[in-house]
Amino acid sequence: MPETPRALVTGITGQDGGHIAELLHQKGYEVFGLIRGQNNPRRQSVLDEFPYVRLIEGDLTDPTSLVRAVEQSQPDELYNLAAVSHVGYSFKNPTLTADVTAKGVLNVLEAVRITGLAPTTRVYQASTSEMFGGLDYNRPGAGYNEESLFHPRSPYGVAKLYGHWIAKNYRESYGMFVACGILFNHEGERRGLEFVTRKITHAVARIKLGLQPNIELGDLWPKRDWGYAGDFVDGMWRMLQHAEPDDFVLATGETHSIEEFLTLAFAAIGVDDWKPYVVQNAAYMRPAEVDILLGDPSKAEDVLGWTRRVDFPGLVRLMVEHDLAVQSKSMAGFV
Template sequence: MNIGGTTKSHAKTALIFGVSGQDGAYLARHLLGKGCTVHGTSRDREMSSFANLRRLGIVDRVILHSAGLTDFRSVLEVINRVRPAEIYNLASQASVGLSFDQPVETLNSTINSTINILEAIRFLGLDTRFYNASSSECFGNTSAPADEAVPFHPRSPYGVGKAAAFWAVANYREAYGLFACSGILFNHESPLRPVRYVTQKIIRGAADIAERKAEVLELGDLSIARDWGWAPEYVDAMARMLAHDEPEDFVIATGEAHRLDAFVAQAFAYFGLDWRQHVRSNTALLRPSDILLSVGNPEKAKRLLGWSAERRMAEVVGGLLDAEMALRVAG
């Protein structure tokens, strides 16, 4: 089975922890399209709506399980039951902003879930390939596009947790010979992002103002710059990492940074509006510490995995707005 590039897939069965999130849903769809049997977990499958899987039309094609990732026995049982060829860890508290309000929960969910999965693979003696979702937040500010050799300097509890999980994966790979790797993903967006993310706040705010449902959009620091990509493309990179011959860590990014005010301008231009007439900066929305510039160097992924981002910031904004307006017309 071919999963991107020239390498062949190791997987027939995949288990996705965090299947109900943005990346989990797109990854499930991607793997199903490659002929894999896909299992996914939620803390309580009977109570979860799996709205993203429903929105993509695949909820009935994913085999769902309940699993609490901070409970080792729960993790061990589901892995032993499924015995997958590939495991993707996409779970944990995923909001940088929320991590300042919930630092302990963020750190516990990120570090403990990763170690529990690694330890379960080791304990069961499985020949399972493991992907860990790391983050550009590990780097903190990047003075130049960051590659895999750039030291970490996280500036949020979320980034601290992701950095610790990254090194746990590296330790299990080196100490026990596990096929375990981390994808250091820079910002990647899609219509499945919840509204608490600034990108969706901008998209919905611009649409509301264009429809005269609102007059002003309040944001924090408009001068920050980010490397924005398209989430459905980034899950392809995850699958390629586990199809690669050796377990290696990869930066996944577009290689381009754009200021937040440029993202805003692009969104308002979609409606023929001048953003400066409608957007206000509110200091109450600033984080205790933030990253001024975050941009990645994806050269290694292009060279070894044959992966490169197709959509850049302008195409990402356009895709988000097309999806938002289609929902408004339908609803």
């Protein structure tokens, strides 16, 4: 790797894109970010928060633009984080999800291969725990690992599974360095408001400040393995520093229900009983739901030396405090 390594990040406007850009900059990388369209509404916010990122226009559904982006950035590492990444949205827009989240991976890999950078550019593919889909894995209480069976339960999970397998195929067929990170739910202050964790902490902050009376949610019983996104991007980076490309599960090894998340979020603003503030709405319930997702990060811990730093209560507290600060500034007219 050269003295100043170069990295290209797709999905730079998303949660993980922001965290990995920050991490790479701290490590001395020259960071390039792929962004869709000339008038992307998130362009300025990315430039404001990450002035060191050099933006390149491109689209995962446009192979030619990806070739140009790879040729321009000449990346030592490419982090493919772009996707239609919301499970509920994927049921409403399955075709778009397939085009971006599935075929987009193929387009990225082909761009690296046909530009001749495949022997040296290391690629990270963002796989997901949604590929498992809640199927009985015959390891009660142990969690899914890299050898567990896949049974996706949404168009998003199915699309991600294609991306995962095509990445492995290019690794095996062309000798490309492609590492797949099978990440369980990872949240944080950069999470989009369409995701249930950030929807909760955003609403809790506004309820505390008297800006809204309640929050509408779907099912409250599903359990997820929730970690902090800032911890998980460190695992992504470690995968590309490893001697050999491989698949790694990143998770916390524990699950918590949405009810537990609600309890901690409301406790953070001094409310012991959240039930009067929560309205269940069938519109937010999915055609097929995953009951529980539990991961086993043993391989990543043993092989990569990866570990999480933020526990579940700390994650919820971090998110609530962030949203309280943002909403308070907004009320004061500063943003």
